[in-house]
Amino acid sequence: MDEPNQFLPRAGLQTLIDRLNHAFDRCLGPVVLDGIVQMRPLSRVEQLPAGHHDHQAPGSYRMTRDDGTRQFDWANGPQALKPLLFTPEEPLWRVDRDDTGRLAFTPHNPMRQRTAVIGARACDLAALRLQDQHFLHGEHPDPYYGARRDGLFLVAVDCSHPTDTCFCASSGDGPGCGDGADIVLTELDDGFLLRGTSDPGRAMAASLGLAAATTAQRQAGRERIVAAAAQQRALPDADLSAVLFARQDHPQWARIADRCLACGNCTAVCPTCFCHRSQEDPVLGGSHSEHLRLWDSCFSPGHAYLHGAHLRESIRDRYRQWLTHKFGGWVTQYGRSGCTGCGRCISWCPVGIDVTAELAALTEATK
Ligand code: SF4
Ligand code: SF4
Numbered sequence: 001m002d003e004p005n006q007f008l009p010r011a012g013l014q015t016l017i018d019r020l021n022h023a024f025d026r027c028l029g030p031v032v033l034d035g036i037v038q039m040r041p042l043s044r045v046e047q048l049p050a051g052h053h054d055h056q057a058p059g060s061y062r063m064t065r066d067d068g069t070r071q072f073d074w075a076n077g078p079q080a081l082k083p084l085l086f087t088p089e090e091p092l093w094r095v096d097r098d099d100t101g102r103l104a105f106t107p108h109n110p111m112r113q114r115t116a117v118i119g120a121r122a123c124d125l126a127a128l129r130l131q132d133q134h135f136l137h138g139e140h141p142d143p144y145y146g147a148r149r150d151g152l153f154l155v156a157v158d159c160s161h162p163t164d165t166c167f168c169a170s171s172g173d174g175p176g177c178g179d180g181a182d183i184v185l186t187e188l189d190d191g192f193l194l195r196g197t198s199d200p201g202r203a204m205a206a207s208l209g210l211a212a213a214t215t216a217q218r219q220a221g222r223e224r225i226v227a228a229a230a231q232q233r234a235l236p237d238a239d240l241s242a243v244l245f246a247r248q249d250h251p252q253w254a255r256i257a258d259r260c261l262a263c264g265n266c267t268a269v270c271p272t273c274f275c276h277r278s279q280e281d282p283v284l285g286g287s288h289s290e291h292l293r294l295w296d297s298c299f300s301p302g303h304a305y306l307h308g309a310h311l312r313e314s315i316r317d318r319y320r321q322w323l324t325h326k327f328g329g330w331v332t333q334y335g336r337s338g339c340t341g342c343g344r345c346i347s348w349c350p351v352g353i354d355v356t357a358e359l360a361a362l363t364e365a366t367k
Helices: 010-023 122-135 143-150 199-207 215-230 240-246 252-259 265-269 315-334 355-363
Strands: 006-009 026-033 036-041 052-057 060-065 089-097 103-107 115-120 152-157 183-187 191-196 276-282 288-295
Touching: 006 010, 010 026, 010 115, 010 152, 010 191, 010 199, 036 060, 115 122, 122 143, 122 152, 122 315, 143 152, 152 199, 183 199, 183 215, 191 199, 191 215, 240 315, 240 355, 252 315, 252 355, 315 355
Parallel strands: 026 115, 115 152, 152 183
Antiparallel strands: 006 191, 026 036, 052 060, 089 103, 089 288, 183 191, 276 288
């Protein structure tokens, strides 16, 4: 990771936002809307959530505000980068039928929109690297994801306010930002350490004409990241992949199923989950139909319905599939677990099922 090498005074953040709005089709950043942090169009520094803090716990997300001036003193909202690149709904093609009944298929071209995002976190960057691996570097690269990924410019912010559900230090993904951003900021009291971490990022940083950060500022930034890591919960210290594959009959699966609603919230907010389904959307008269790709979830009843058979009919089997794939199957498929420690699935589970607690229960030697 590059060392922070410049200092952006807080008053200079508007200049960066202006540059991004000028250079890209749109600039998104964190704003508080409906009581949560959301990535929305950002043009004024006043839109940023200064003084806002999130308080997350199993099944709970709450924001409070004080007189603080820090604009990134919160952990995350329910959205990561996933919806920007792997959109919840994507029209793939359209079929038209003429008066003779002949069908004509027209592919939808991927929409190219160059997007700058301010406020991505280390867990989001790690998830982006995993989604890149899945959507771009497999046998069949996804042109829709690829078109949006090409135009993405990321200003990430090291996390100094982890919430109770965060465990990115334990997953090895944070709270300091890893690869994948163009610029990385570390928030201090009076401004930001700023480092360009890609060629476009370094060019953008150079255009701001900033002074070098002092040794004291760099030290303060490092201390904030170390302190953030120390506050977090942790995954069980075990080979989770081996544990999960060996304990498919553990009674804990049934205990989880007693609480799980199979609502799919955990998969919707998870920044790495990529399951989808196809759906036809015909007009009533039958003259044409859109073929859509929609987010799906391994908790959906139809997700494992295959040729007349439900492969995972019970909620027990669906939760077991999700957790085993996330922490076990991904290791085989992608070389690492599919969890980046963001904690979203814990906060946004309506019944507060806590992935770290369930893994701890499954890891215990005795049943
Ligand atoms: S499994 Fe949960 S904690 Fe891990 S990346 Fe997905 S939402 Fe975040
Ligand atoms: S674990 Fe929670 S969020 Fe996930 S499907 Fe079950 S009830 Fe819904």
